[in-house]
Amino acid sequence: MKRGTILRKTLVYSFLALYAIFTLLPIYWVFVTSVKPSAEVESFPPTLLPHSFSLEHYEFVFLKTRVVRGIVNSLIVTVAVTAISLVSASLAGYALARFRFPGKNALTAAILGLYLIPPVVNVIPLFLLLRTLRLLNTLWALILAYQALVLPLLTFLLRNYFESIPRELEESALVDGCTRLGALWRVTLPLSIPGLATAAIFAFIFSWNEFIFALLFLFSDELKTFQLTLMEFVKLYRIDWGALTAAMVIGMAPVLFFLAVAQRYLIAGLLGGAIKR
Amino acid sequence: MIKGILNSERTLPYVLMAPLLVLLFSVTLFPFLWNFYVSMHDLKTTNLQSGAPFVGLANYFRLFRDPTFLHSLKISSYFVLGSMVGQFGLGLLLAMILHYHPGPARVFRVIFVIPWILSALIIGYSWIWMYNYRFGLINSLLRLVGLRPIHWLNDIRMALWALVIANIWRGTPFTMLFLEAALKTIPSEPYEAAKVDGATSWQSFRYITLPLLRPAIAINLILVTMWTFNLFDTILVMTKGGPANATLTTAMYMYKSAFEYGLLGYGSAITIVMLLINALLAVLYFKTIGRRA
Amino acid sequence: MSKRIWVWSLMVAFGLSAVAWAGPVVVKLWQSEGYGLEAVESLIESLVPGVDLQVVEYPYNELRMKLFTTLAAGDPKVAPDIVMVDSIWLGEFVEGGYLAELTDVVADEAADWFDAFRNGSQWPAGSGKYYGLWYDTDVRVTMYWPDLLLEAGVNAGDLLYWDTFISACKKLNEALAPQGIGGFRLDMGGAYAADFFFFPFLWAEGGEILVAKDGKLVPAFNSEAGVKALQFLVDLVKVGGVEPQLDIFWGNDWAARKWAVYIHGNWATSESRFPGTTAAERMKKVAVLPYPVSEPGKVPVTLSGGWIMTIPAVVKAKAPDRYAKAVEVMEAFLRADVMAEYASALARIPVRAALMEEPYRSKLAENIEFFDFYSKMASIAKVRPAIPQWSQVADAIFEAMQKAIFQGVDPQTALDEAAAKVKAILGG
Known part of the structure; x- marks a missing residue:
């Protein structure tokens, strides 16, 4: 019995360790490449551990490329997407959580239905729509288009969060003479800060990571988002792997940071969108 | 007047929903409906300015006579099937382990989730670098143990499976989290009863866990199928559908038709067919949720 | 003026x-x-x-x-x-x-x-x-390292005709393999392969990619000339032992002496591939020839972009x-x-x-x-037709090449299939 447990534990742990290695290897390979000096990046056979350490690629990426500009553009888009989606999703989420009104179920189903439409399906008409609105090649194109990616998820996320906050707190505020909106603003929202923060992080990650819409809707170099600037390191004749991997590490950093600080909420949120109806 | 609307319990919910609905209408529903219109026109980059002729269902008829499209359906089904088997098998195994070993779970879970939240571009480039013939880690390891290096992404027979591996890497965390959450909802009583009856752990897995997990598994499989079927960003980055169309999934063919060949109307028709496939899956999705409730 | x-x-x-x-x-x-x-x-x-x-x-x-x-x-x-x-x-x-x-x-x-x-x-x-x-x-030509040919006992004149070209490749492969050098590099990594290895042979045999018929373009590459050209490539692989290459370094690896013979664009002999050399120095190192032809008397054609x-x-x-x-x-x-x-x-x-x-x-x-x-x-170069559907046409032709070379489909069948596809593309 005891022997079996030990054997089982060994098996379990070694499987976890193996899968962790599988998960981390590509990231390790990217990171290691980014800190190798140029000569070592494309030396054959490649060094599994870097022989010498160098920050030259990071220096190059920050000083000599459009990456910084791309980060600024991405932040502009991200902040705008987050602000707009957070406001509209929290209002709607609140309505769905607290009110009973005719058409509620139909609207819920419709939002879920829209969530199930893959974004790729809308690429062509969105392009034509933005062209008609003369918004192509502006960051507004992305700020609008990204709403499609984040709104349904955020709405369900926030609805679920509001539902978890006891109604009674709000009701006592109403008794004290607060309006509905006043109660939302003074009672429910302050209590929902973790939920709102999770939603904001989601909006950030989605807009930070997206690149197909950006590739198709932006033309000017000055408007390129961070992800698009990564593509500049891929040339017809060769890929500048040293610089590219350094830029990739920069791109992973904020996402990994959010994962580290808010993993519990993020994981719950990731599931919330899919499980809850 | 405005105050009245804002304070009335009858009108307020609609006011609160309004911004969301306006946004969703303009960026999702309206483009979605426009898609049908586009798919019935021979819209191309060459007549974008002059206006496209109405062709009715011709784009759809053409689709089913287009050998490349039929080929792409085949590739998609391999891609979906391969990804699903890998993601589901590993995901279920990991979910079980994490569920029954809460100690190490906390550390490992956060590591396992990483691929799920990285951008498609970064995932694509990471794997291109892993698969690089000369400088990639995988071929280096193969050489280390005395095996011949492989042209992962350039070989007609290997490329699709190379993409499947990358996609398993990316998608397994979702299945793991999803099934782990589902395991948490299973009450402990049946297991205790089984233990009293002297059931082995395999038996309690087979006869208690699996049946109770079935609805969650069904939803999970549907979601994974849908996402994998629609996925094309990492494929676009890694192989663009090549070599020799070996990785040309339906989603990738749609992208290629619309934005490489400039056939926007035809591309739209492909998205509608993809959508029908999605809708079929969504119906299954609602059915399984319904059954659970 | x-x-x-x-x-x-x-x-x-x-x-x-x-x-x-x-x-x-x-x-x-x-x-x-x-x-x-x-x-x-x-x-x-x-x-x-x-x-x-x-x-x-x-x-x-x-x-x-x-x-x-x-x-x-x-x-x-x-x-x-x-x-x-x-x-x-x-x-x-x-x-x-x-x-x-x-x-x-x-x-x-x-x-x-x-x-x-x-x-x-x-x-x-x-x-x-x-x-x-x-x-x-730019022009596409046969390029080779004369010293490697000498070493393998291959006469440069052999590179001028299809049958001797095939046997020369075989000989080069065998003689140079110990040094890790390939005989001939056949690129098959993308639709550009047709630009280098199909269209010039097709044209030299008197064929065309597309021809106008009743005011409409129709495929013509599945003609006898096309089949002959594709059969040459199949023979190159089957008889000549040439292994098609799926990656492409745009001439860099030929310039690095990984291959004795190559058919590529003239950029592969330029300073960009031989840094720090003058044109005169490069002309002493490497040599160039027109495309091989099926028999004496045929005029070689090249493709220009x-x-x-x-x-x-x-x-x-x-x-x-x-x-x-x-x-x-x-x-x-x-x-x-x-x-x-x-x-x-x-x-x-x-x-x-x-x-x-x-x-x-x-x-x-x-x-x-x-x-x-x-x-x-x-x-005297020929160019590809710049029709709006060119990228689709090129993809279809490349698919036929791959089917013939990798999957053993008979060249006539492969080209006929592609022609049917192209006909639909052009007719639509």
Whole structure:
């Protein structure tokens, strides 16, 4: 019995360790490449551990490329997407959580239905729509288009969060003479800060990571988002792997940071969108 | 007047929903409906300015006579099937382990989730670098143990499976989290009863866990199928559908038709067919949720 | 001639006034990476006073889509003033109404151009309507390392005919394998493979890719000539033991002596692949030949690509000032001395007769190895039809090549299948 447990534990742990290695290897390979000096990046056979350490690629990426500009553009888009989606999703989420009104179920189903439409399906008409609105090649194109990616998820996320906050707190505020909106603003929202923060992080990650819409809707170099600037390191004749991997590490950093600080909420949120109806 | 609307319990919910609905209408529903219109026109980059002729269902008829499209359906089904088997098998195994070993779970879970939240571009480039013939880690390891290096992404027979591996890497965390959450909802009583009856752990897995997990598994499989079927960003980055169309999934063919060949109307028709496939899956999705409730 | 003087004096007047009253006018030019107009940027700026030429480079694959999405936006504010389009894209861009007609700007100039490129600057080809100028080209040839051939006991003359070419490859493979050197590199990594290994053979056998029938283009590459050409490639692999290569280094690995013989673009013998060498030094190291032909008496053909310099329609229609400036820049670039400077710096093969003669010839030959041979090849080269559906047609033909070479499908069947596909593509 005891022997079996030990054997089982060994098996379990070694499987976890193996899968962790599988998960981390590509990231390790990217990171290691980014800190190798140029000569070592494309030396054959490649060094599994870097022989010498160098920050030259990071220096190059920050000083000599459009990456910084791309980060600024991405932040502009991200902040705008987050602000707009957070406001509209929290209002709607609140309505769905607290009110009973005719058409509620139909609207819920419709939002879920829209969530199930893959974004790729809308690429062509969105392009034509933005062209008609003369918004192509502006960051507004992305700020609008990204709403499609984040709104349904955020709405369900926030609805679920509001539902978890006891109604009674709000009701006592109403008794004290607060309006509905006043109660939302003074009672429910302050209590929902973790939920709102999770939603904001989601909006950030989605807009930070997206690149197909950006590739198709932006033309000017000055408007390129961070992800698009990564593509500049891929040339017809060769890929500048040293610089590219350094830029990739920069791109992973904020996402990994959010994962580290808010993993519990993020994981719950990731599931919330899919499980809850 | 405005105050009245804002304070009335009858009108307020609609006011609160309004911004969301306006946004969703303009960026999702309206483009979605426009898609049908586009798919019935021979819209191309060459007549974008002059206006496209109405062709009715011709784009759809053409689709089913287009050998490349039929080929792409085949590739998609391999891609979906391969990804699903890998993601589901590993995901279920990991979910079980994490569920029954809460100690190490906390550390490992956060590591396992990483691929799920990285951008498609970064995932694509990471794997291109892993698969690089000369400088990639995988071929280096193969050489280390005395095996011949492989042209992962350039070989007609290997490329699709190379993409499947990358996609398993990316998608397994979702299945793991999803099934782990589902395991948490299973009450402990049946297991205790089984233990009293002297059931082995395999038996309690087979006869208690699996049946109770079935609805969650069904939803999970549907979601994974849908996402994998629609996925094309990492494929676009890694192989663009090549070599020799070996990785040309339906989603990738749609992208290629619309934005490489400039056939926007035809591309739209492909998205509608993809959508029908999605809708079929969504119906299954609602059915399984319904059954659970 | 008088027109030219008039234009020049106007330009000077314009230029002076621009300098006097305003800052430089920005002219934005988009090109594919590696085709550096910046080599003559300051020269052009000195010829067109008051112009600030800004060259923006995009990766080759991105450029076409960028041009489409940008020009489809129909907004002169986002459109560049001058664009370089790959010669095979001309049809779709013109049909889409994205490019300005430039007949009055370039027709006189084009009289000096070799036929293929003059026709290729027009749409439809040969119609007399110009949409820019095909300003440079490249040629595809057989290239080899003479010392490696000597070592393997292969006579360079064997590379001139198909049957001896196949046996030469076999011999080279066997003799050089111990050193880790391959005999012949056959690229099969993408649709470009047809440009190097199918179309030139097809043409030399008297075949065509497409032919006009009742005013409509129909596939012709599945003719006897096409089958013969594809069979040659199949034999090369089966009989000659040539292993098709799925990655491509655009000549870098041949230049690094990984292969004895290669069929590739002339850039593979240029300084970009042999850094720090002069043309004369390169001509001592490596050698070039025309494509092999099926039998003595057949004339080898080569395929030429290249770029067309043009102006977006939206600029001409909605921003006349910028259009005028863009025309000035274009005219400056098309001057024989500027083009000679450009071609020499980039090792591109000129497409006009004047540059094959003095005073330009010796300047070009100083930097471009095998200059006389390459420009002779360019003068007789054939080009791909720049029809709007070209990318689909090329994909279908490449698929047939892959089926024949990798999956053992009989060349006639593979080409017939592709032809049926192409027929549907062109008929739709």
